[in-house]
Amino acid sequence: MLKRTIITAICIILMLSLPLISAGHGISLPEFGQSGQQPESKSSETEPEKHESEKAKDTDNDKYFIIKNDDSGKTEKVGDRQLCIGVLAAEMSPDFEHEALCAQTVALYSHYSFLRNKARSEGREYDIKDSEAPYLTEEELKKRWGKGFDDGFSKISGAVDEVFGIILTEGDEKAADAAYFAISSGRTEDAADVFGKSYPFLVPAASPWDKLQPGYLSTKTVSADELCEMLPDIRKQEDGSISIGTAQCTDSGTVMNINIGGADFTGAEIRSALDLRSACFELERDGEDYVFTVRGYGHGVGMSQCGANAMAEQGASWQEIISHYYPGSCIFDTGLKSE
16 A cells, blocks of 8 residues: 555656656757857758748748839839749759758848848838849749759759748848859959958958869950940050050959050959959950950859859858858848748
8 A cells, every 4th residue: 555655656746747847958949040059950852841832822921022123113022932942043053052052042031131121221112123133933943944843943942941031140130241153263352342342251262163163264355346346435556456454453363453445444344344254354465356364253252152062062061151151250040930
C-alpha cells in the first residue's frame, strides 16, 4: 500500500513539472535579427506550397509594392513575395546556384524596400516605376522557360521562400540600398566613386572569379566619324584623327574622366553614349578605327552576381556571399513570412 502511494505521488510530480520544462525550452530558443543569429536553412529541394497566383491572395495589405507603368501611367499593387520572385527570375537564371539565388533575393528585397520607404516618406503615389524593376510575371516566365517552367519556378521560388523577409541594414531595422550588378572588373567599386555618395557597406571587394566569366571581356570598334556622331562635342585634328587623353580611373578600373577629341567626359557618359557593357574600359586607336576594350558588365557597385555564383559553387553560403560583397552590413529579419 505504501509502495503504491509513493509511485502515485511521483507520477503526479512529473505531470506537474512537464509544462514548466516545455516553457523553459520555448524561452531559450534564439531569435533571428539584430542579434546576428542565422535562420535554419530549408532544403533547396523543397517545393513551394502554392504557386504565385495563389500566394498573391495571401499577401498582407501593408506588404506590397505600388508599381507605376511608364507608358500608361497606371499603377498596380504587387505583393512582396511576388515581386521578389519576378525580379529574381529576371536577374538570375534558375541554373545559378541556390545560395547565390538566396543572396540575390536578400539584396534585391533590400534595394526595393529602400526605394519603397523613400517613396512613401516623400508622399509619392507609387513606390517604383516598372522601368526600375525588371519584373517578370508567371505568364512571361512560362513563355521564356517553356517546358522548364515548373522546375525553374520551383528553384526561384524556393530560394525566395528560404530568405523571404530578410533585408540588409546599416545596423538598424531600415532597409539598406543594396546595389548589385552582373560582372565586375575583378574588384568591385566604391559607391562614392560611381554614385557620388558614400555608403559604409558599398566599398571595394575582391571578385577574381569574374575574370573567368564568358562575358567578362568585350570590345567595340568605331570609326572616327561614328565616334564624332556618338560624342558630338569632340573635334577631329587636322589629319582627321581624334586625340585620346589619359583616363583617370578608380582603383578598380572604372573610368572617372577622360578627354577625347578636346572634350572631357565621365566614364558613365561614354558608356551610355556608346552602349558599352561597363565604364571600365581602355580606348586605343587602331589604324582609322578606335577600339574600346571593356571589362565587366554593370556599374560595379555592391554584389557581383556572377561572383556570387562562383562563390556558391565553391561552397559559400548566402550569408558568406552577403558578408563578402557588403562588408559591415547587418542581416535583419523583418518577420514577414511567405506562408
